[in-house]
Amino acid sequence: MPERLKSAGRLAVGLISGTSMDGVDAALVRLGGPAEKPRVQLLAFSTAPYPKAVVRKLLAIAGGRSTSAGEISQLNFLLGEFFAEAALKVCRQAGVRPRRLEVIGSHGQTIYHQGFPTTIGGRRTSSTLQIGEPSVIAARTGATVVADFRTADLAAGGQGAPLVPLVDYLLLRHPRQGRVALNIGGIANVTVIPARARPEQVFGFDTGPGNMVIDGLVRHFTAGRQKYDVQGRLAAQGKVIEFLLARILRMPFFRRPPPKSTGREQFGSDFLSRYFFSRRGASVADLVRTATELTARTIAEALERLVFPRAKVHRLIVSGGGAHNRLLLSRLRELLPGLPIELSDLYGLPIKAKEAIAFALLADRSLHGLPGNLPRVTGASRAVVLGKIMRP
């Protein structure tokens, strides 16, 4: 183990903008302890929203709208500025000088992710594209930056996702309890950590949409005035359109065994148009209720069919914006009777900060030459050091 990993008190920032594409989450953490059992203390967390015009542009481009090399190039540098500002903001909040940071880990903004190979130029190729130029972050902060975490896993034959499971393993594993970490972001994903697990026993996968479909509907029907269904109140007024739900549940993705990952390509605007916007009869509340049920049911069924047969689970630990959705959580409790469901806050990982914290920790590992993927989770042929390192 490198000497520096033993020393306590390395300051790091994690930056991420998720599939909701609304702005940059920044977590400032103090990292300590050995590499195999790191300690993480959250010192500050903040969110820096993108300007609305940028959100619209990103959603359109990630939704497949035609663009140009120039537009993507310019957006990459523009988002670099936003990511840099988010890092500076969270440092200011905690009174920490950015130059004191050991590292900034920036996930960037995914605008395309193709975890399964398709044929291009006569070759089977997977790919992923995150923007938010890390050279700009390094220049503005004066800190070392690690970014572009997904490409190395893809190059090693993996799906490039999910990456948080290693962090879940490092921070949440338990000698006697089997635990499942569930993150409900735009996409929902689980990490399964059997009691006393070794890294290679951990597995995880995307279960399907988290908030993406719900948010997409709310945005659409409020013409962008509302971004999500606050605490699930709108859905609570509607009822599930069962035959629509049944139709969606027949999508092959839900049947596929892990490893599997998904994104806006599958559950973005095309999906909404195909299944939801065409239903003129239904009320908005019914549509949102159905989308909420879709998330709850696909999570619960993934656990029942793909997790419980393979691991004894004592706790479900929930994070991500979807953990604020009371209806969603209460539906999960009903669908998974007997399984204690807790928020990640109880484990020192505030629900909205968990993903940003994860990329601070992954950056720290990369800087020290430690692998950041779990091959069983991503499907990669081996554990690899993730990310690209930039010196300020």
Next chain:
Amino acid sequence: MPERLKSAGRLAVGLISGTSMDGVDAALVRLGGPAEKPRVQLLAFSTAPYPKAVVRKLLAIAGGRSTSAGEISQLNFLLGEFFAEAALKVCRQAGVRPRRLEVIGSHGQTIYHQGFPTTIGGRRTSSTLQIGEPSVIAARTGATVVADFRTADLAAGGQGAPLVPLVDYLLLRHPRQGRVALNIGGIANVTVIPARARPEQVFGFDTGPGNMVIDGLVRHFTAGRQKYDVQGRLAAQGKVIEFLLARILRMPFFRRPPPKSTGREQFGSDFLSRYFFSRRGASVADLVRTATELTARTIAEALERLVFPRAKVHRLIVSGGGAHNRLLLSRLRELLPGLPIELSDLYGLPIKAKEAIAFALLADRSLHGLPGNLPRVTGASRAVVLGKIMRP
């Protein structure tokens, strides 16, 4: 100076695909000597052409054709495979195991470059976009890769180009001779190295089109069967259309003082359509002759107006594919009487390998934490370490 830089015999590969977008040049070199005066020995050089369909796609996208995030993402990974294969090929050629390489420096394929800020999202933003995913190169070769050399200079307020001048300075400076290194690639650029220069006395800039306009015409009128004007033979049969040349020479770019850089955005397909394809009367030979004269005249005038008043020049050292164009070279000799014009081969830098060699050397510098830009050349606010480092 880091200890390792003193040791002789570091093996490195440099990879680049230039603005002609026809394939990947790979140079395998042995680096030795101190950082301030490195020695470079070329061990092998090869070119790996892209498939034709890929060339067409790249030219279209770099020419501003509409695309999608997905297409750029997939092309990035596909080109990563081509760059990796080019590296493996040049290693095989020399019987060197890729894992023995200290570093691979990959310039990537530029598909957009905007060296001057324009307003986007309410902000002044410059940007550059190189594709050819370096994580793929690292995975396929097992070597450490440094890539994306231009972003850090742009983030420091520079134009991200040209970057070869530092290498020219390191390899070509002379205690008593003022030297100008002229590279005639798609774009032509000069590095001015006064006798006994310190790094901050070196300057350089793009003079305008190199082969880009000539090649574009030849490609167009042969429907892609021919890619360039072999030794300038076609142009030699035509005559200069003087008033067309005069019109082009009025473009503001040529008047602008250095630092300045340009690319396919300015001299690509739009330029050809505007000035050349519309001239139905003229013969193809006349058009190609005029394009050749454009390159010769803009190089010579840049030297007369922007270089000679500021530095005493004893040698012009030419590299790049354009050095094969006999008509172009003889026109330069006529336009610059009294200035000895030599090929870079004389200095151990074969004309077609020089740019690839440069990125091997720049990667080595980055790996050792040494800056790779010349602020006076790029306009950056400071000298910065270039590139992103990936471990295999």
